[in-house]
Every structure is written in structure tokens, then in C-alpha cells.
């Protein structure tokens with residue numbers, strides 16, 4: 193076997209290994225992307241009640257909840 197053939201074979205093995213590695217990373221990123229895009233149903237988000245009260249004009253008082261999903265890390269707010 194010539195040196196050239198050995199190098200070519202090593203290159204092919206390397207490419208195959210690299211492709212598997214990249215495909216695994218891609219699959220993991222696709223899961224992450226799905227979660228970021230809101231496909232995660234946020235089964236048990238952490239919700240913290242927040243309020244802005246004590247305004248001179250009571251109609252300016254507002255209440256909301258800060259929510260965070262421990263599953264995907266998404267954060268959002270909702271009205272109380």
C-alpha cells in the first residue's frame with residue numbers, strides 16, 4: 193500500500209468520525225431550538241408574583257407574574 197492510499201484511508205475515517213460528531217451536535221441543537229421556539233409545554237414553570245403598588249394614582253398599580261421554565265430556561269411574564 194502506498195503512503196498516499198494510507199493517508200486517504202485515514203482521511204476517510206476522520207471524515208466519518210467528524211460527521212457523526214457534527215450530526216450528534218446538530219440533533220442536540222435542534223432539541224434546544226424546539227424548546228426556545230416554545231414547543232416545550234413548560235409543565236411546571238416557577239412563578240413569582242410581582243407588583244407595582246403604592247402609586248398616588250391607584251389605577252396605575254399593576255400586578256404581574258414572572259415565570260421561568262426550569263426545563264428549557266424560557267422566561268416570560270403574565271398578568272395576575
Ligand SMILES: [Zn+2]
Nearest residue numbers: 232234261264
Ligand atoms: Zn419550557
